[in-house]
Amino acid sequence: MKAIWKVGKEDPRRVVHSMKVGTALVLVSLLYLLEPLFNGIGKNAMWAVMTVVVVMEFTVGATLCKGLNRGLGTLLAGSLAFLIKYFADAPGRIFQAVYIGVSVFMIGALTTYVRFIPSIKKNYDYGVLIFLLTFNLITVSSYRVNDVWDFAKDRISTIAIGCGLCLLMSILVFPNWSGEELHNNTISRLEGLANSIQVCITGYFYDSAKQATEGDSSENPIYEGYKAVLDSKVKDETLASQASWEPRFSRYCHRTPWHQYTRVGAALRQFSYTVVALHGCLQSEIQTPKSISTLYKDSCIRLGEEVSKVLRELANSIRNKRQFSPQTLSRNLKDALQDLHSALKSQPQLVLGSRNGRTQTPKTAVQAVPHPHPDQKLEEDTKFSFSSVRNGSRGSGCQSVEHSRELTRKVLRPQMSMSAIISLEFSEALPFAAFTSLLVEMVAKLDYVMDEVDELGIIAHFEEFQGDEIVVTCEKPNINKPQNDLPSYGAE
């Protein structure tokens, strides 16, 4: 009972759709119930009722796909059946039966085999099924029914009436478009990920202890944000293939951009794997002492906010059908990365403190609070992200992430020529290193998502980007001109 209520509450369009189906069934029943209509069509009006039951789907695209498949399948089957009957008309009764049997077997086996072909299966599976159904119906009937032509004509016309009614109901009465759903799903996934990241990063610095103990119930805001993305492949592809039947967007461009939405979805899936890993950092039992992580809190939160902002900006770009400026977003991200980098670099006394503490009490080093060397960490993180990003993009068969590598490299290259000697006691600083590593990795993967959304904007002819539309709210608070710092470090 609760499940029944929940289904309607989750998506009220379901209730509307149920009403629509009920209405369509009543309307099609009138063909049979009303005297004048019944006289026109006859008792084969039942075919129309069956068609409505079978064809009426939740979205316009699905209904169109099924309706056209059913119509075309019936038409083709009718034509083929008559062709075959034409050749079998001459000789005796037994020959005719054998002839029907052979053709039923041949067509049955062939169409069943054809349904295994992926391209047929994807869009025309139902059509082939109906083709086989109608073909058998007409061919077998032709053995005993003489006016098989009338029979076929009735079937085709009643199916056409049923399909027409379904299409009218779907398109005119509160239509649900598959394309729109795909569009909205993409937007809500982008925003869900943005929320996840923000809650996750804030949680890491403010109440990671609380998070770890509360367990599943408190995870919901984070988990809810990314769970829809992880296994979105089949859903996206179904919606995209249904949407490709819908007569929208065709005014704008030659190819509808639904395929590109699935590519955005694939990029988001790759991105979401990093969010899952970040969530894992939050739940790890071994946590970096607050004293350490607090030092980098602001920069990390800022970077997380920038990432969320980019995701929201992408969501808005898709929602408003307006292109975004990859340069502006990348610049902000780069600034935030630079900020984190500066923060990590600006605490050199940590290294000394750690080393002193160690040499005095080598045996209790596990209990001692270790201090990470900031540069090393960031350098490590970046390099780690290089490899991870490459695998991400390669895994899904996509091209280079040139831009992001360039971005991260630009920020971090100068450090490579810096040498220093540090102590090794990483144990408690490492969770934080993994956390920052994932943050940087996330930035690199985000770039790949940006590329795909950019591509979508071009294919779908989104409005051109207007420079003043994006309000850059995130100001760099304290950047120590790192370009000037670097040579001095190199000479250290």
Next chain:
Amino acid sequence: MKAIWKVGKEDPRRVVHSMKVGTALVLVSLLYLLEPLFNGIGKNAMWAVMTVVVVMEFTVGATLCKGLNRGLGTLLAGSLAFLIKYFADAPGRIFQAVYIGVSVFMIGALTTYVRFIPSIKKNYDYGVLIFLLTFNLITVSSYRVNDVWDFAKDRISTIAIGCGLCLLMSILVFPNWSGEELHNNTISRLEGLANSIQVCITGYFYDSAKQATEGDSSENPIYEGYKAVLDSKVKDETLASQASWEPRFSRYCHRTPWHQYTRVGAALRQFSYTVVALHGCLQSEIQTPKSISTLYKDSCIRLGEEVSKVLRELANSIRNKRQFSPQTLSRNLKDALQDLHSALKSQPQLVLGSRNGRTQTPKTAVQAVPHPHPDQKLEEDTKFSFSSVRNGSRGSGCQSVEHSRELTRKVLRPQMSMSAIISLEFSEALPFAAFTSLLVEMVAKLDYVMDEVDELGIIAHFEEFQGDEIVVTCEKPNINKPQNDLPSYGAE
């Protein structure tokens, strides 16, 4: 044309299935073609033909699911239609039409709504559709046809004949079981992952340069191995729900273990994300110099082989329906981890070499070959794997990975109390650090897969494990008794 050929070559059972459908159609057509049968059943024999077309599916489970759904739906709809007709029988013609219209609307809207409920949608979607179809057919017909009882009886009996024929054909003639397919898929995925890992690790040490340049064509052995796992969720769940209709395994246990197969699949998906990342290391442009990685080659390859061996052992366990010994497999893995750990530790001169090189030429440090400090790397790897593993298991809603953490901790704990001073020039050693990190992470995730397969063995009542069945072929070549080493390190 090529696609048509490929479909049959990929899976010859498809050709057989096509023949089966053709044969079933011919057999059911005989009901209409043969005089004595036709006299018995009448022209409603067409319903049986239609049933065969619609119900006959590739696997026994799917056919059973559809057949039973169709049968039950028809039966229930017939009963309900008669109940409703019973109440509407008395008054005038117009009232009757209105009554029929109202009931068509009510039942239409209700059943459409019910189809949105997830538990109904999963197993009974087709049944509800047929229920609606038959209900409308009988109710609407009852307005003009007087012998609606005969009509309903014919429909039910012909559908029963059609379903029965389909079931006989599916079960008796070259049956394809969904459960068997799920079983085989799980085995082949385990083996695919095992191959991926082996090719990947060997490739990393022997021809990573070649791999990087050859691009997509040479990736196939690795990519082929894991791609089937990544998006297996929907396929697994469909097969499991079809398999739950199949009358197998019910002799052994109260609950069929198909649900557990999907859990093994989920664990494998989590595991495969690490393999994807490992593959990424192979493709990274920045590679650790051969001089460094060669030192740890044997240990890494051994660990990779152990992981592959465990996966193959799990595959064999499922294939032979024989339980495996988690202890033995864990011990081998632990030995291999220990081996890698020893190898990383046994090259201490690297640290000195690196530091000397650095202090002499601080400005050319980027060109100099950097040497990783082994302990630090492994320590880092382990800690990294802790967090990743936790997130993996949490992401899929599963419980603790106690065992693996215990395992990795046991091996690596002693190091934590060790202190050392090393140089910082990580740049080129880091890709290798990421690689080893992923290897260790993989071991931890593997444990989660082992848990699920173990659980499967218990639920499905696999044969008990026989101590001598597993041949431990992998001998430890040069383990320096690390248990004895550790106290001395702690006192260092």
